[in-house]
Amino acid sequence: NAGVTQTPKFRVLKTGQSMTLLCAQDMNHEYMYWYRQDPGMGLRLIHYSVGEGTTAKGEVPDGYNVSRLKKQNFLLGLESAAPSQTSVYFCASRYAGGPYNEQFFGPGTRLTVL
């Protein structure tokens, strides 16, 4: 049981380049999330998904796109990277029901845009 995994762990991009971050979970969770963490800002929600084939915008969705074609995977795409997207990106997942509503987080992807 690997939990939530993220690929890659580190990446350096040039302004204007594109990339996709992959999140995978093996816990059969319905909900999945993408956050970014910046110094002094905490974690901010980019996009989330409540099930396969569905996505929704979070607090800071601009410049990002997502897809949830399979229940276990949630992809975050940057079509044209900007230096402002330099951040640490965390993926999380959780069950739709249950009393605790806790999210399980991946280890993070550190992205630098030059």
Add this chain to the structure above:
Amino acid sequence: DQQVKQNSPSLSVQEGRISILNCDYTNSMFDYFLWYKKYPAEGPTFLISISSIKDKNEDGRFTVFLNKSAKHLSLHIVPSQPGDSAVYFCAATAVQFYFGTGTSLTVIP
């Protein structure tokens, strides 16, 4: 506009003493509150939570208190241990999750 705030960026406590981490929120629609712990280069891990219908939840050395009228919650760690040194995030949810900016706790042996 930050809906969940942690006004203390850092806190240092002697081993064995109580650590109190505070969190304030603005949205009265939040119905669930959580605390997460984060070590460097790792993702946050769930610590403890509380529903808005309760005012206290306890789990071993960790207790979370919720004061709805003040829109304030706190995490108490007793006794504090060096392994508790980490960044602690509070979070609140109604539909989406909103996180505070974190408090870095250092427990001094």
